[in-house]
Amino acid sequence: MNPLARKTHNETFSAEKYADFLVDLNTGLKDPIEFRIAETPVYLTDDFRDKLIKAGNEIVATILKPGFKELTERAIPDQWRVANENDHSHFIALDFGVCKDDAGNVVPKLIEMQGFPSLYGFQVHLAENYRHTFNIHGNQTIFFNGLSKSGYLDLLKKTIIGPYQPDEVVLMDVDAPHQKTAVDFYITEGYIGTPVVSLADLIQQGDQLFYKIATGELKRIRRIYNRLIFDEIESDPEIFEKVVDIRQPLDVEWIAHPNWFYRISKFTMPFLNGEYIPKTQFLHELTEVPEDLQNYVLKPLFSFAGQGVIIDIMDGDIEKIKDPENWILQEKVNYEPVLQAPDGGVKVEIRLLYLWPDGDAEPTLAINLARLSRGKMIGVRYNKNFDWVGGAVAFMHK
Template sequence: MNPSVRTIFNQNFTEEKYADFLVDLNTGLHKPVEFRVAETPVFLTDDFRDKLIQAGQDIIDVITASNFKDLSEKAIPEKWRVANENDHSHFIALDFGVCKDDAGNIVPKLIEMQGFPSLYGFQVQLGENYRHAFNVPGNQTIFFNDLTKSSYIDLLKETIIGPYQPDEVVLMDVNAPHQKTAVDFYITEKYIGTPVVSLAGLLQEGDQLFYKTESGEKKRIRRIYNRLIFDEIENDPDIFNKVVDIRQPLDVEWITHPNWFYRISKYTMPFLRGRYVPKTQFVHKLATMPDDLQNYVLKPLFSFAGQGVIIDIMDGDIEKLPDPENWILQEKVDYVPVVESPDGGVKVEIRLLYLWPDGHEKPTLAINLARLSRGKMIGVRYNADFDWVGGTVAFMHK
């Protein structure tokens, strides 16, 4: 991490500035941010930034290869397979832990990946609030590929809205206004004009979908900016008797199509190679059991937000799995506490966020999300009792 910018930031940090930062961040929002936002952004060195970019590109090369759909076909659970899949994911999120290699160099290591959108709207506002509250230098940016706020939002519009009008594209989640990430939904609406709609708000006539505007007008939906993860409705087997069954063939475009959530996921990791990728194997394909299981974690393929992960594998854990084909065994990634806080080091995870509009040959690395942790795992739920942890963003030299 960038030591000079960090030193200046820490010297000038006060709890009062942080409190004012949170007030400003929440001002004007649909409702206050429901997850913890960290006291500090991350400041990347040029060297680590370049390693991150290369690590991401190595994975993008696999995702964009001509055989990727064949490779990932078995990733999609049949009960959640949705009709009319397109050719590529419009969003790609790659999570990297900040670690050390065998030579002691600070390097990124892949943790997880998603063919699914993240906080593409919120991160822009978060970066602006950090810059204003803590006087982040003007030569620091949260964007990649020479993007600015203006050109980034143009790319976001091109990806999500495409050739349609903003009110013909809806951001949809199962119970959208009450999601913890709803802050991102409404900031996105502010930036690009896409209304926020819950799954139950979809109206079907034939193979067409509609929604009701705030004025009560029935409006045709041309595209769905999908934020629904099927895990969230897994426990309601009758859900599609009560709402539109979105798995059926419908005359609507998906941004991004739900099948890509599974194609670009933990399922993909055993097919990846390289110095920034931990060794990962499907459990049911293990030829021999590693002798050093303490250096591995067990991850279920079909879960999100770290749920179900077995960090400390005990004797018999693997043999007891009722569905080994739905698990991976992944080499442990040891995070290095590289961010200096007033009372010790903090671990970091950085999510590279790509946008891939229709008509573009390849995805564009656009912006990032970062998370700070002192707990055993990265994520808000594992760090509830600490400070200098939570959601943040990484700045780097322009």
């Protein structure tokens, strides 16, 4: 992490300044932000930025290989397979923990990956408020590949809206206004014009989908900017008897298609290699249980937000798993508390966010997200009652 920028931030930080920052951040929003925002952004060194880019390039190269879809066919649960899949994900998110290698160098280590969108709108808003409150220099950026804010938003529009009008593309989640990430939905609507709808708002006529506009008229949906994760509706097995069954063949485009949430996921990690990739194996392909199990974690393939992960594996845990084909055994990644808060070190995770519009040969690394933690794992539920933790963004030299 950039020591000079960190020193400047900490020396000029105050509780009053942070309180003003939160007020400004929430001003004009439909509802207050529901998740904790950290007292600081992350300031990357050029060296660590370059390592992140290199790590991401190596992973994307695997996704671009011929036969990737065949390789990941088993990743999609039968009950959540959606018709009319396209040939690539429009979004890729790669989560890296900030760690140290055996030589003491600060390095990224892949934690998880998703073929699913993240906070592509909110991160711009967050960075602008960090910059304003904490006087972050203009030579620092949150974007990659030489993108500016306008260039980034153009790429976001190209990816999500494509050849259609903004009101023909809806951002859809199961209960969109009440999601913790709803702030991102409405900021995105402000940036690119895509209306926010819930699953129950979809109206089917034949194989076409519509939603009601303010006048009560029906508007044809050409594309769905999908923010729905099936894990959130699996507790209601009869849900598609009450709302449109979005799994059926419909005359609508998906951005990104729901199947890519599973194809680019923990399922992909056993197929990756490289210095920034922890050793990962499908549990059912394990030929010998490692003697140093304390250095591994067990992860279920079909869960999200860290649910079901066994961090401290005990004797017998592996044998108790009844569906080993749906689990991975992964080398434990030990986060290094490299970010210096006023009262000690904080652990950091960086998410690289790619955009892949139709017609482009490969995805573009565009923007980032950061999360700070003092708990055992990254995430809100593991960091209650701590400060200098929560959502953030990473700044780096242009």
